[in-house]
Amino acid sequence: AQSVTQLDSHVSVSEGTPVLLRCNYSSSYSPSLFWYVQHPNKGLQLLLKYTSAATLVKGINGFEAEFKKSETSFHLTKPSAHMSDAAEYFCVVILSGGYQKVTFGIGTKLQVIP
Amino acid sequence: DAGVTQSPTHLIKTRGQHVTLRCSPISGHKSVSWYQQVLGQGPQFIFQYYEKEERGRGNFPDRFSARQFPNYSSELNVNALLLGDSALYLCASSLSAGVETQYFGPGTRLLVL
Numbered sequence: 359a360q361s362v363t364q365l366d367s368h369v370s371v372s373e374g375t376p377v378l379l380r381c382n383y384s385s386s387y388s389p390s391l392f393w394y395v396q397h398p399n400k401g402l403q404l405l406l407k408y409t410s411a412a413t414l415v416k417g418i419n420g421f422e423a424e425f426k427k428s429e430t431s432f433h434l435t436k437p438s439a440h441m442s443d444a445a446e447y448f449c450v451v452i453l454s455g456g457y458q459k460v461t462f463g464i465g466t467k468l469q470v471i472p
Numbered sequence: 473d474a475g476v477t478q479s480p481t482h483l484i485k486t487r488g489q490h491v492t493l494r495c496s497p498i499s500g501h502k503s504v505s506w507y508q509q510v511l512g513q514g515p516q517f518i519f520q521y522y523e524k525e526e527r528g529r530g531n532f533p534d535r536f537s538a539r540q541f542p543n544y545s546s547e548l549n550v551n552a553l554l555l556g557d558s559a560l561y562l563c564a565s566s567l568s569a570g571v572e573t574q575y576f577g578p579g580t581r582l583l584v585l
Contacts, residue, residue: 390571401475402515402562402576409571448514452571458528460505462514 360385362451364463372471377421377436379466381449384430391432392450393423396465402448408432419443444470474499476565476577484583485553493548493580497565503527504546505574506538507562515562521546522569558584 365380383389393405406417413425419442423434432449449463477496485491497504503522507515520528521540540546544565550557560581564574 394576401578402564404573404575407571407573458520458569459530460507460517460520460528462507462516465514 360389360451360453360459360461362449362461362463364447364449364466366466367464368467368469370469370471371439373441374438377434377439377443377468379434379447379449379468381423381432381434381463382430383432383449383451385451385453387453389451389453391423391425392452393417393421393432393434394448394450394462395445396448397445405434405447439468439470441470441472444468476563476575478561478563478577478580480580481578482581482583484585486585487553487555489553489584490549490551491553491582493550493561493563493582495546495548495563495565495577497544497546497563498575501565501567501575502544503566503569503572504540504544505564505566506546506548507564508532508557509560509562509579511559518548520569527569553584555584558582 361384363382391408394402406415408425416422421436446465453459479494505520506518509515517530519538524540535551538548560579562579563577566572566574
């Protein structure tokens with residue numbers, strides 16, 4: 359069985375300050391982990407992914423995430439928020455061993471205050 | 473290059489009816505996945521197809537079915553519609569069935585009255 363928990367449904371930051379969006383996962387096997395972003399009235403876009411290579415993963419638009427097996431976490435960070443970062447962010451775990459199972463978190467809505 | 477396309481963009485049905493949603497993947501992609509996103513929640517995985525075979529299934533009732541065609545396009549069928557089936561249905565394509573980056577379409581918004 360697998361599950362994803364996004365610890366905050368809403369996060370509010372001021373423009374120029376750091377962003378932290380938290381994600382914890384539960385999986386019986388080594389998972390692959392993703393972060394996707396969904397802007398209003400736009401499709402889901404991949405930010406970054408972890409697939410058992412380097413534990414610190416860099417993505418688009420200055421985002422990065424660190425896979426911590428001991429903490430079963432995959433938190434998303436960005437040093438300095440921009441107004442265009444306001445969107446909903448989803449943490450995703452995928453198990454693939456012949457038969458794939460994909461689990462999305464409930465999402466974290468990021469608000470950036472000017 | 474065209475991205476993932478879905479049709480129709482919006483659809484209104486009544487309870488008990490049947491609906492068919494369509495998806496065309498990015499050229500060269502052989503895998504298509506379907507998701508249901510209810511308002512205010514994250515997408516829920518319904519199916520994945522690769523080379524016309526089912527390769528993944530989420531926790532959805534048998535009223536939900538899908539298929540993939542030789543040109544890798546796909547259809548999602550939902551029978552005996554319920555009010556709770558109202559949602560945004562997303563299609564995603566990827567190169568293969570493994571842990572690949574999925575590219576999402578804009579979705580079909582289904583309203584069941």
